[in-house]
Amino acid sequence: MNIVVDGENIQTEKTFPVYNPINQEWLASVPDAGEDEAKRAVEAAHRAFHNWKHTTADERSVFLQRWFQLIEDHTDELAEVMTREQGKPLKEARGEIGYANSYISWFAEEAKRIYGQTIPASKPDKRILIQKQPVGVVAAITPWNFPAAMITRKVAPAIAAGCTVLIKPAEQTPLTALRLVELAHEAGAPPGLINILTGDAETISNVWMSDSRVTKLSFTGSTEVGKLLMKKSADTMKRISLELGGQAPFIVLPDADLDKAVAGAIASKFRNAGQTCICSNRFFVHESIVDTFTEKLKAAVEALKVGDGMDPETDIGPLIDQGAYEKVIKHMEDAVDNGAEIVTGGAGDPSEGSFFIQPTILKNVTDSMLCMNEETFGPLVPIASFSDESSAIERANDTPFGLAAYLFTENISKALTLSEKLDYGIVGLNDGSPSAAQAPFGGFKESGMGREGGPQGIEEYLETKYISLGV
Numbered sequence: 001m002n003i004v005v006d007g008e009n010i011q012t013e014k015t016f017p018v019y020n021p022i023n024q025e026w027l028a029s030v031p032d033a034g035e036d037e038a039k040r041a042v043e044a045a046h047r048a049f050h051n052w053k054h055t056t057a058d059e060r061s062v063f064l065q066r067w068f069q070l071i072e073d074h075t076d077e078l079a080e081v082m083t084r085e086q087g088k089p090l091k092e093a094r095g096e097i098g099y100a101n102s103y104i105s106w107f108a109e110e111a112k113r114i115y116g117q118t119i120p121a122s123k124p125d126k127r128i129l130i131q132k133q134p135v136g137v138v139a140a141i142t143p144w145n146f147p148a149a150m151i152t153r154k155v156a157p158a159i160a161a162g163c164t165v166l167i168k169p170a171e172q173t174p175l176t177a178l179r180l181v182e183l184a185h186e187a188g189a190p191p192g193l194i195n196i197l198t199g200d201a202e203t204i205s206n207v208w209m210s211d212s213r214v215t216k217l218s219f220t221g222s223t224e225v226g227k228l229l230m231k232k233s234a235d236t237m238k239r240i241s242l243e244l245g246g247q248a249p250f251i252v253l254p255d256a257d258l259d260k261a262v263a264g265a266i267a268s269k270f271r272n273a274g275q276t277c278i279c280s281n282r283f284f285v286h287e288s289i290v291d292t293f294t295e296k297l298k299a300a301v302e303a304l305k306v307g308d309g310m311d312p313e314t315d316i317g318p319l320i321d322q323g324a325y326e327k328v329i330k331h332m333e334d335a336v337d338n339g340a341e342i343v344t345g346g347a348g349d350p351s352e353g354s355f356f357i358q359p360t361i362l363k364n365v366t367d368s369m370l371c372m373n374e375e376t377f378g379p380l381v382p383i384a385s386f387s388d389e390s391s392a393i394e395r396a397n398d399t400p401f402g403l404a405a406y407l408f409t410e411n412i413s414k415a416l417t418l419s420e421k422l423d424y425g426i427v428g429l430n431d432g433s434p435s436a437a438q439a440p441f442g443g444f445k446e447s448g449m450g451r452e453g454g455p456q457g458i459e460e461y462l463e464t465k466y467i468s469l470g471v
């Protein structure tokens with residue numbers, strides 16, 4: 001497959017391979033772009049910006065609607081590409097294409113709602129006008145765990161706002177991204193509006209980060225790389241949106257509806273084999289119900305089928321690579337060595353180059369264990385108990401991260417007051433799947449800054465201008 005710069009398909013002399021995580025089968029080779037392509041992409045996006053920023057909201061909306069329709073028409077094909085390169089089950093991949101596309105349809109509408117303001121002035125011969133204008137050329141750097149949705153939830157609002165974009169998808173999952181961009185061109189994207197490069201992340205991003213024509217960075221990935229890019233953005237004072245790691249607590253109060261809590265735990269923990277930044281990572285369950293909750297969850301977990309994502313029966317695919325596999329095994333072993341007990345699962349299977357891990361529940365977990373202090377990014381449920389809810393909230397907040405938290409209770413007052421006390425950008429209240437295109441997704445503390453989705457999502461791509469008019 002080709003990369004696209006200025007509307008042209010480009011190949012490079014060097015390429016790199018993309019493998020299927022199920023068996024390390026070669027899927028494709030993609031261009032290994034370097035500095036030259038990165039610079040050309042900036043020039044193209046900058047040139048295109050001068051036209052795109054003058055388009056009407058209706059024109060931008062119509063383009064996004066056409067792109068939406070083509071993605072919808074190619075759902076099955078895109079989902080298969082995603083399952084092959086990423087490993088997530090086909091039914092989940094189809095779900096992700098729909099989810100990715102919901103950002104395009106939402107922002108196709110939001111393009112028309114970029115409102116200004118007038119504010120009463122203090123003098124009769126003055127008027128105060130507030131206008132919004134696009135921030136400029138946007139660099140979007142995206143991870144492997146959501147190969148489609150992380151692209152569309154950056155690119156759709158950027159385009160809706162009148163910006164042009166540069167995309168660098170993850171090395172492990174570029175094929176879905178390249179196909180999405182092909183479809184954008186079929187939908188009529190003008191040259192330079194959407195440019196996509198595959199290649200060495202540091203080489204490409206160094207060119208983009210040091211170029212003052214790139215005025216905005218939107219990144220999803222690890223906190224470590226997010227901090228690095230934040231530092232690199234400083235010299236040219238880029239606007240930044242960072243969506244980084246999480247450490248989500250999952251709290252179950254004694255009055256919770258346990259069936260709902262178990263369904264929420266399955267949804268929040270096992271999506272994408274646990275490789276989601278909002279996956280629940282630490283379970284705090286009231287001591288009076290911890291045994292019942294654990295037994296019910298065990299039954300639900302044992303019904304999950306692990307295997308090849310192309311099999312329609314599969315619920316959980318392999319982890320993305322060996323590093324991801326080893327991290328989960330390390331968290332399990334550390335917990336067991338320090339006194340946790342395996343309720344179900346507890347083993348991995350790295351045979352034939354694939355990295356499967358049985359969905360695992362651990363009980364008698366304590367807060368000092370590794371799995372309670374690092375993002376596991378795998379199918380591991382560590383359950384700790386608590387006796388009073390204020391200590392549960394304190395333990396939940398005792399982390400540098402603040403992306404998503406989950407709380408299960410049937411008591412409306414506690415539901416609200418405790419949600420307010422959680423230092424998190426997203427609270428799933430009796431809800432294990434809070435993500436939605438119309439809601440602002442993003443974190444507190446070291447989970448990043450800025451919001452994606454919702455009315456807030458387009459603001460990230462707009463500058464505010466104040467015109468003081470003397471009349």
Ligand SMILES: NC(=O)C1=CN([C@@H]2O[C@H](COP(=O)(O)OP(=O)(O)OC[C@H]3O[C@@H](n4cnc5c(N)ncnc54)[C@H](OP(=O)(O)O)[C@@H]3O)[C@@H](O)[C@H]2O)C=CC1
Pocket residue numbers: 141142143144145168169170171172199200201202205220221222223225226228229243244245246276277324375376377
């Ligand atoms: N918030 C989230 O959604 C995600 C969180 N994570 C967390 O991060 C951990 C590590 O995952 P990993 O894939 O390594 O995440 P990274 O942060 O390394 O990768 C995310 C994106 O950043 C790019 N990148 C990597 N290094 C640099 C760099 N020096 N400069 C610019 N861009 C860079 C990657 O490119 P390339 O692929 O080419 O290296 C990829 O496109 C996971 O185990 C998980 O805990 C991971 C993914 C998503």
Ligand SMILES: O=C(O)CCCC(=O)O
Pocket residue numbers: 145146149150220243275276277278435441
């Ligand atoms: O950062 C991630 O892990 C992807 C976001 C998942 C979501 O939107 O629900």
